[in-house]
Amino acid sequence: MDSIQYLPLDQIAAADLLPILNKSSTRKHLIEHDxxxxxxxxxxxxxKVEEDACxxxxxxxxxxxxxxxxxxxIQQSELGYEIAIVLDDGSWGIGKAIFKQLIFWCEAFQHETVYIHLLHTRPAYNFLHRxxxxxxxxxxxxxxxxxxxxxxxxxxxxF
Structure with missing residues (x-):
């Protein structure tokens, strides 16, 4: 069975994050950047570690x-707190499990409302709309x- 773990970003080697952050399937749904x-x-x-400390x-x-x-x-955005999930396309199937974990963390932080901002290139998500x-x-x-x-x-x- 697949096991999902969450670690502070600074505990992961930059070389392990590089191919995920540069993959075209990842980049096409993020704001344009070098x-x-x-x-x-x-x-x-x-x-991101500085954001984590907020x-x-x-x-x-x-x-x-x-x-x-x-x-x-869970990050700060213009409207309040937002949830962000960025995954390699080979792991998109675990997105809902990560989403649930983020919602439980939001509850622990006592956030009443959170936002998800999806770039216009992403399809509409009926799951989120409901x-x-x-x-x-x-x-x-x-x-x-x-x-x-x-x-x-x-x-x-x-949940």
Whole structure:
């Protein structure tokens, strides 16, 4: 059976994150940015570790059977706290399990509402639309996102 682990990003080698962050299937659904080299990955990790240190935030590498497959987190966004999940396409099937874990962490932080911002290149997710209090379009970071507003208390009762 597959085992999902969550570790602080600075406990993962930059070389293990590099191919995930640069993979075209990953990049096509993220805001446009330069291709990573090892130094850019290290700098990105420093930024995410700083985000992790903020009240109400948590950023983790995601491992599947001890192999890094992406990252996830609760971060600050323009609307409040957001949930982010970025996975190698070979591991997309574990996304719902990671999502549930993030919602439980949100509850532990006593967040009432969290957001998921999906770049306009992503398809609509009926699963998220059914769970959302509302779904709307937002403009952030120079791009268009579909935003799902989630009530954490209602979500945890469903799980």
């Amino acid at each position: 291709v990573f080299d090892l130094q850019r990955v290290r700098d990105w990790v420093v930024d 009240d109400g935030c948590l950023v983790r590498a995601t491992l599947l059977d001890e192999t890094p497959v992406g990252w996830c987190g 769970l959302a209090e509302r779904t709307f379009e937002t403009q952030m970071l120079g791009d268009t996102f579909t935003t799902y507003e989630l009530n954490v208390g209602k979500m945890t009762k469903q």
